[in-house]
Amino acid sequence: MEVCKGQLHTIAGSSCGDSSHISIAVSSDVSSGDCSIENDASVTSPSLCPGAEEKDRKDTVVLKHLVCSCEGFNDVNDDNCSKVLKRRRTVSQRCGCKVKIVVKYMSEDRYFALSFVEEHNHPLASASGRQFLRANREMTLGLRNIVFDGAKVNIGGNKVFNFAKEMMGGYSNVGATLRDFRNLNHYLKCYVGEKDGQMMIEKFKVMTETCEPFYYAYDVDSAGHLTKLFGTDAIGQRNFEIYGAAVSFDATFDTNKQGNYNINKLYNLIFAPFTGVDKNDKCVTFASCLLSQESVADYSWEWDVGVPASFSSLNGLVASKHGLCIWHILQTFPVKLGNHLCKETYFMEKMKIYICSSNIDIDEFERGWEAVIKELKLEGNKWLADIYEIRSSWIPTFFRDEPMFGLMHTTSRQRNKIARLDHETTSSILTTVLTRFIEDYAADLFMRTLFYKVQEEIFASCVDMKIKRMSEEVEGVIHLEIKDVKVKDKLFKVSVSLNHAVFSCKKFVMCGIVCRHAFCGLKQLGVTKIPRSLVLNCWMKIADSGTSSNSVALNRLDYVHRTIRQLNIDLVNHDGEVVEFPKKDYIAAMVGEKPLGELTVFVPKVCKNKGNYFKRLICEREKSVMKSKKRI
Incomplete structure (x- = not known):
């Protein structure tokens, strides 16, 4: 039987009581020797593998053998078997099957089926096992993209395969096995x-x-x-x-x-x-x-x-x-001092009063630390002495004069995502608790997350603050001493005017937010807007409305991204011929070419x-x- 380039011929026959159809197609690239032999959708036999081939001086394939994947036998080396080695137990499908097709070159565009043996000496695949045959498995471009995208976020082949199964509606609809996903993931990592x-x-x-x-x-x-x-x-x-x-x-x-x-x-x-x-x-x-x-x-x-x-x-x-992480240091206390002292006594509760508070002075912290250490007789503990020596690197009270901003x-x-938060703030109306004072002004000034923090300070200034002493107004400035009901044995000094406020807790210096003590003083003067000197530009809704060279470059980059996305949509909607994309070329396009x-x-x-x-x-x-x- 003669076969021409680009033509498809079907040979029908029966093997071991089951019928199968084998299609012979000759590739247009004769020099590559790709005479593809494919089974149709109802194939149940194992895949055909390329065997021996002969080429002429022009590197044209003149004779090509295609054999069953079960052809031949496994080579067993007796020398290796005699050695005492721990080997993985494996199985083999090779059973000496004689099925083969021999194609011979006739002319420039014609081949001849020289020989065809169709009888298998092994049972064919069952209906449920057809999905595992090599001829029915293929890592398509869509599956490759799923594996590649999963690898970028450190998702392995197993989870990607299960995700593809849920998308396709079952394992049989994926078109590839778990081993195929693992192999591609491994090849992707080893490519570079x-x-x-x-x-x-x-x-x-x-x-x-x-x-x-x-x-x-x-x-x-x-x-x-x-x-x-x-x-x-x-x-x-x-x-x-x-x-x-x-x-x-x-x-x-x-x-x-x-x-x-x-x-x-x-x-x-x-x-x-x-x-x-x-x-x-x-x-x-x-x-x-x-x-x-x-x-x-x-x-x-x-x-x-x-x-x-x-x-x-x-x-x-x-x-x-330089500052150390206070959370990690607190986690080390039970390890260095023991669980009995830290979890079964009041040691940690007393320590956290001075360690975690930013409202106390340095002298007050040092006196409180020494009192707790002396009370529990821990003067000889070397680790406590060491971390006390570096107290300026991790105790919050030492950072009161530093603009930390959280x-x-x-x-x-x-x-x-910043874009999502911007959208939620601009497209919604913030709920205010108070019907007066400056809460509405803060809602128009800050984003939602910052507004909630400022709202908490405004509400506390009306509920938790007690004015112990207030001076007469001198040149538009009044001085107050305020008691916070949530802070024991502490008076906060505040000096306020219509345009500014100075307060002893230093929360604005450290966090960039006006504290409740300042709001309490501003309320006494009848201020309806937060003074501009107490509002940082980086906290405002219009913080990123300025234009710079970097923002111009960023706008150009956004334009390029929009153009690429539109080209991608056009390519997806284009009803053209699908071109084969080899695995190596695909990975090179995704990861990049190897350096020469x-x-x-x-x-x-x-x-x-x-x-x-x-x-x-x-x-x-x-x-x-x-x-x-x-x-x-």
Whole structure:
């Protein structure tokens, strides 16, 4: 039987009592030797695999064998079997099946079916098992996109396969098996290999050429392995220009174990972002850095190389202060002092009165700390003495004069979409509690999250405040001493006028919000609007309405994104011929082409940031674990 290029011929026959139809189609690319032999929708036999082939001097396939996937037998090496090795038990489908098709080249566009053996020596697949045959399995472009999108958010092949099953309505409708999903996910991660670091740097170079505000810097060790990487874009620099009055630089508590989709190893790099708080009281990122070690040299490199180039042309970073996380220190108290002292006595309750309060003075904190330590006879505890020596780095009362603006909790703050919050505030009317005073003005001035905080202070100024002493008005200024019913043994001093207010709690300096004591004083003067000197620009609804070079670049970037989305919609709606997209070309389009030539930047090494065992205090928990020879 002769077969021409592009033509499809069907051979019908029966095998082992079951009928099957085999279609022979010759590809237009004869030199590639792709004479595709496909089964129709009712196929029950195993797939046909390419076998031996012959080519002429012009590299044209003149003879091609296609055999059953069960052809031949497994090679068994007796030498390996004699050795005592732990091997995985496997099965084989090879049973010496003789089914084959031999196609011979006749002329430029004609082939001849030289031989056809159709009798199988094994049972064919059942109706429920047809979905597992190779001929009926294919990772389509849609399934590849699902695997790729899942890999970007660190979702493995198992969960992606279950998600595809729910979308398709069952496992049999997916068109691929779990192993196919795992293989593609594995191939996606291994595609880059050791060229991951080089590809990342080259991608950043392209981003620098296409987006002028984008900036990056990196450093390698003596062997060429990536050790430091700093980056910021137009969005981050625009956020810094608007909300950069106070910046928090806080490395993650644990190493970054998630990695990226093109990272084939877990590098455990330290992720250190520069963050701030926007008008929605949510965290925004200005820049970020990946470090291999938490050392002075690494952090100095970030501040000397990355920060000046990124922020010096904008507001600039004037001064900085180092602060420790109070939450982690409080979590260490039971470990260092024991559960009996911290959970079965009043020790922690008494300590938190002085540790967690920002309304007390430094002298008051020191007297309270010493009183609690002396009461429980803990003067000889070395750990308490050590953390007391560094009290200026973690006690809130030492930060009362610093403009923190809520930065103590930026890395633990919930990440929300700013656009959604803006829409919810502008498209809704905030509910006010009071029918007078300045609450309506605050609702028009602040976003919803900030308004709720200001509303709480306004309400407390009318309910919880008691004026103990008020002076006569002198040049438009009155002085008050106010008692807060929720703070024991404390009087707050407030000096207010129609245009300004000064208060001893210093909440405005630390958080950027007018406190309840100031609102109580403003109410006595009959003020109906918050003084402009007590409203920060970054908290207002119109904070990001200004125009800068970065905002112009951001608008251009939005235009490009809209154009790409429209092109994507047009391509989806286009009823054209579907072209095959090989797996290798697909991954290259998604991840990027592999760099050519010699590598100059290698993947980072796995870093270890565990504290030095011989330079830190060992708690009782670690001692008991080491004694029992168990890992933590």
